[in-house]
Amino acid sequence: RKEVEQDPGPFNVPEGATVAFNCTYSNSASQSFFWYRQDCRKEPKLLMSVYSSGNEDGRFTAQLNRASQYISLLIRDSKLSDSATYLCVVGTGGGNKLTFGTGTQLKVEL
Amino acid sequence: DVKVTQSSRYLVKRTGEKVFLECVQDMDHENMFWYRQDPGLGLRLIYFSYDVKMKEKGDIPEGYSVSREKKERFSLILESASTNQTSMYLCASTLDNSNQPQHFGDGTRLSIL
Numbered sequence: 001r002k003e004v005e006q007d008p009g010p011f012n013v014p015e016g017a018t019v020a021f022n023c024t025y026s027n028s029a030s031q032s033f034f035w036y037r038q039d040c041r042k043e044p045k046l047l048m049s050v051y052s053s054g055n056e057d058g059r060f061t062a063q064l065n066r067a068s069q070y071i072s073l074l075i076r077d078s079k080l081s082d083s084a085t086y087l088c089v090v091g092t093g094g095g096n097k098l099t100f101g102t103g104t105q106l107k108v109e110l
Numbered sequence: 111d112v113k114v115t116q117s118s119r120y121l122v123k124r125t126g127e128k129v130f131l132e133c134v135q136d137m138d139h140e141n142m143f144w145y146r147q148d149p150g151l152g153l154r155l156i157y158f159s160y161d162v163k164m165k166e167k168g169d170i171p172e173g174y175s176v177s178r179e180k181k182e183r184f185s186l187i188l189e190s191a192s193t194n195q196t197s198m199y200l201c202a203s204t205l206d207n208s209n210q211p212q213h214f215g216d217g218t219r220l221s222i223l
Contacts, residue, residue, distance in 0.1 A: 044153070046213070049211060
C-alpha cells in the first residue's frame, strides 16, 4: 500500500464547476499536511497547508480527517487557470521529511 | 520570498560520467532535500540534510551522493551516471524541523545518453 494515495484523474470539469479531490495516508503518526500544485514541466508550489479544523483560502477549502486518515481539497468556481496536477503531501516525524502522492490531474474546460 | 536556485534547467550527460547538480537557497534554511520525479511514480526522496556536513539517505539513495559544505548549498552527485537516472531532479528547502512546507527550485531535467 502506498503511503499517500490519490486518484490520478484526470478530472475534466467545466469552468465554474466545483470539484473535490481526496487523498488517503497510511501513517497514523503523520503530523503535517499540505496541498501542492504542479503545472506541466514545472516545480511543485505550495497551494495550502491543511489544519485539523479545516481551512479556506479563497476558492480553495482543505479538510483533514485524522480518524479516517484522509485529506480533501475542494475547489469552487473552477477557472481555466486551475488546470494543473494537485499533489497531496504528508509529513511524518522530524526533519520535515515529506511524502508526496503521485498527484491528481485537473483539466478545466470552457 | 524563498528563493531556491538550481544550477541548470536542462542537462545532457553520457553514461559513466560524474554529474553534479547544484542547489542554493537564500533564506538561511536548515533543511535541504533532493528528489527525483518520474511519470507515475511521483516525487521520491534521494537524500536530505539537516545541517552543514550532515546528510541522511532518503528512499532511493543508490547511485547518488550529496555534499553540504555550506548551509546555503546542497549538491547532488551522480557518481557514474546511468540511463535509468534520466529524470527530473528537484531540490527543496525548509526552515527547520517544525513541520513547515518545503520550497522547491525550478528543477533540472537530466538526460543520460
